[in-house]
Structure formats: C-alpha cells, structure tokens
Amino acid sequence: MIIRSIDNVEKIRNEFIEHGFVHINVGKVTVDIVKQISKYFGELKTFKQETYMGEEKQVLKVSEDAVLSSNAVDWHRDMCYDPEECHGSLLAFIECDTETYTEFVDCNIAWDHLDKETQDYLKTVTSTYAGKPRWWDTRPDLLKDAISRTIGYEHPITGQTTLYFSPETMVHIDKPFRTRDYVLHCEPFAFKHYWHHGDILVYDNIRMLHRRPAFNCHRVLWRTNFNYESYN
8 A cells, every 4th residue: 555645644644553554755855854754753873974965964874875775685673782772773775876775674564474482482582783894993882782582572562462473684693593494484565666756665673684685776765763662
C-alpha cells in the first residue's frame, strides 16, 4: 500500500505498527516533509557526520560521495551499535541516474518460522555491536560503550519477539550462533523496494533488516533516525 498524504497520521502510524514498514509518496520530498513524518513517531536523532541537510543535523545525506559511498551494504540495522537507541528509520529518495533498490526482511516473520527449541535458545544468546573496526580510531566511544542485545529480542514498545542480529556490525557473540545460516533463514522473507521519484520509506529498525547492492551511478537518499516512547 502507498500512502499519498502525509497528513493522515493515524494511517501512517497504524501501517508502521502492523507491518513495521510504511511506503509514502506525495510527489516531492523536502527536508521539512521528512522531518514532519519522522516526528509522528518521536524524537529525531542528531547526526555526527558532516553530510547532513539543514542546520539541525537531523537529516543525513546518503550518496556515493557521502555516507556509505556506492559500495554494497550487507544486511544490517541502522546504528544498532550506537550507545543511544535507534528505534526507527526513514529513507527518502531524492535522485538517481538509473534504477536501484533497497531490500528488507521482516524479522518478526523470520522469528515466527523458527521452531520453539531454537527460539528458546536464541533468547539466551547475546550479541555485541560496536560498529566496524575502521571506525574505532575516530569513534572510540563505540568500543567503550558497546551495545549488547539478545538474538531473540523483545521489542521495547510492542513486546513482540524478533530475530535481532546485524551481521555488518556484530563484534562478539557469547554462544554458538551460525550467522550465515540465520541470514539464509531470513532471505526467503525478503522483499525489494525499487526507488521512484517521491518515495519515502519509514521502517521499524528493531524489526527490519535491510541491505543494498553496490551501484555505479549518481544516487542520493536522505535518512532520519528516530526514537519513540510508545505507539499510543
């Protein structure tokens, strides 16, 4: 379903609650629109990177000459390594020379397709996230304040259990966990979103994994990250 009005707050929030993923298209994207939608869910995070849009540093530019460059980015959750929580994300399509996509997995569905014995075990397995080693020289706080969560993780707002892991930024797991096997388990539940003019995606960063292939073109997305206190 594509939502065509950003003023339908209840519909946007209900879609997010039910599916963890909202597709909005109102024909144009501005910094104010991106921030308005994000604030339907809670407080926007401030970015430390220099490639932000606007003085408040709450809208991040993601492109081949900015954050993440044009390389492939494997399955991950945004900023799961950050000492501050990052409950949700918004991606807005600005421009691209050719067709590209971002791929998502609903990890609630992936969790539901595990047997109970495996689920019970994963609730006892803890993974630690501290970003990538090449970041540690400039972000020593990532190691100092490394974040740990169980693989079978209870969503702090919905109370639902999800299959929580982020292969790109895991640095330690305290019990046997075959990361590649669980990636293969998730991939049958993946779907691709091909970007079009005016697209805005909002997704639950605790519930959803996402990735993208490398691209050899000019592509610009904007991103926000937000925290929420409740769905009420």
